Each structure stands twice: as structure tokens, then as C-alpha cells.
Amino acid sequence: MAMRVPVMVYAEDPVLRAGVTHQLRTRPEVEVLTSQDEARAAVSLVVVDEVxxxxxxxxxxxQRTSPARTGVIVGRIDRESLQITVECEVSAVIRRSDAREDRLVSAVLALAxxxxxxxxxxxATLLDHVGKLQRASLDPNGPTLSTLTPREVDMLRLISEGLGTAEIATKLCYSERTVKNILHGVTTxxxxxxxxxAVGFVMRHGLI
Known part of the structure; x- marks a missing residue:
């Protein structure tokens, strides 16, 4: 008989943890671990609404402390969230709407x-992200994807689309003063x- 894959499930929400654990616990391919056995995990599953x-x-x-391969089961994920998972060496992303029993077990076995x-x-989003990483790596002295915060990226993208300070403030639910301060911080x-x-600079380096 094949060895069962030891899996550790992480979720701040006990309902999310219980849901994933319940689906995995009955399957012969998987051994769901308790916190005391965390170090034995071959696969870590992080269950969240968003990253x-x-x-x-x-x-x-x-990423720092566990040799286990990590998967994220997430309710909502966007470009910035996907970027974070790549940087954290996450090997699987599964939408919660797709996280049925067979799909979860298949993902665990694939990770293992x-x-x-x-x-x-x-x-396509991931390939675009990788392409930008490659372009940034061509200039070792240039900015990297960690140069800008997500809200700075959002503001610069809106400026590149022709929006003014008041329009950006309304769209992102910030005050005009906050928008001006953030943009001043980027240019400085x-x-x-x-x-x-600023917009031309970060677009040339593939940051927006």
C-alpha cells in the first residue's frame, strides 16, 4: 500500500479549517496532521478568504521554516496576491469554489x-509576472517588483490611464491629500x- 501523504492544514477561521480537514480526513491517500506533528508535513495547505x-x-x-510544499486555497485572488504567492514559493493555488474533495486530494498528490x-x-497572469521579473533582472540596478506597494501600483496605473488626483482619490476611496502624499513618496x-x-519609468521596467 502506498504511503499516505502527511498534510498540515492552516486556517485562522475554524470553519474553513474544519471544512478542508473533513474532506481530507476520510481519504486513504492523505494523513491530516495535528499541530503537534507539524514538522512531519510533506504538504501544507493554507486556507484563506484572501492573501x-x-x-x-x-x-x-x-517558506523560511518548513520543508513542506505549500498550497493556498483562497476565496479571492488578484494579480498582487498571485505575485505574493510566487514570492513565497507557493506551488499550488486552488480557488475555494473548486475545493471539492477529489480536487483537494489531486492537488495534495501533485504537490507531494x-x-x-x-x-x-x-x-496568463503568472506568465506576465514571470516576464516582468525577467525584464527587471536584465537591469541589476533597476527597480524590482518589491519597489512599489500595491496601492502605489494602483495609483500609477490610474495615472497612466489619464485620471487626475481627485478621480484617483474617489476611485480608491482615499483623500486627495493621501493620494498626493503617496505619489510624492514614489517620485522622491x-x-x-x-x-x-514616474509612470514612464516604472512602465519601462515592467512594474505596471
Whole structure:
């Protein structure tokens, strides 16, 4: 009989943890571990609504301290969240709407075999992200994807679309003063002359 894959499930929400654990516990291919046996895990599954600050901290801890391969089961994921999972060496992303028993077990077995799991519609986003990493790596002195925060990226993208300060403030639910302060911080940090220069600079380096 094949060995069962030891899996550790992480979720701050006990309902999410119980749901995934219940689906896996009855399957002969999988051994669901308790926190006392965390070190034995071959696969770690992180179950979250979104990849927020708390989820990112957990993913970075697992990246640093655990030899297990990590998968994320997530309710909502966007480009920035996918970027974070790549940087944290996550090997599988599964939408919660797709997290049925067979799908979960298939993902666990794939992770245990060294494979990656990604929804088809996120593949293009991932390839775009990799392309930007490659372009950034061509200039070792240039900015990297960690140069800008997600909200700085959002603002610069809106400026590139022709929006003014008031429109950006309304769209992102910030005050105009906050928008001006954030954009001033970007131009100062990157030694740029103005907003147009900032947009052109980060677009050339593939950051937006």
C-alpha cells in the first residue's frame, strides 16, 4: 500500500479549517496532521478568504521554516496576491469554489510529487509576472517588483490611464491629500521629476 501523504492544514477561521480537514480526513491517500506533528508535513495547505497581511506572514514563515510544499486555497485572488504567492514559493493555488474533495486530494498528490497546480485562467497572469521579473533582472540596478506597494501600483496605473488626483482619490476611496502624499513618496524615492516621469519609468521596467 502506498504511503499516505502527511498534510498540515492552516486556517485562522475554524470553519474553513474544519471544512478542508473533513474532506481530507476520510481519504486513504492523505494523513491530516495535528499541530503537534507539524514538522512531519510533506504538504501544507493554507486556507484563506484572501492573501492579506496575516496570510502573507504565515506563507513567509512556512517558506523560511518548513520543508513542506505549500498550497493556498483562497476565496479571492488578484494579480498582487498571485505575485505574493510566487514570492513565497507557493506551488499550488486552488480557488475555494473548486475545493471539492477529489480536487483537494489531486492537488495534495501533485504537490507531494513535486508538481505545481494553478487554475488555467491564472496562468496568463503568472506568465506576465514571470516576464516582468525577467525584464527587471536584465537591469541589476533597476527597480524590482518589491519597489512599489500595491496601492502605489494602483495609483500609477490610474495615472497612466489619464485620471487626475481627485478621480484617483474617489476611485480608491482615499483623500486627495493621501493620494498626493503617496505619489510624492514614489517620485522622491525613485528620484523622478514628476508623475509622468514616474509612470514612464516604472512602465519601462515592467512594474505596471
Amino acid at each position: 492579506d497581511d496575516a496570510a502573507t506572514r504565515l506563507l513567509r514563515r512556512l 510529487n513535486g508538481e505545481a497546480v494553478l487554475p488555467g485562467d491564472l496562468l 524615492r525613485l528620484n523622478l521629476r514628476n508623475r509622468a516621469h
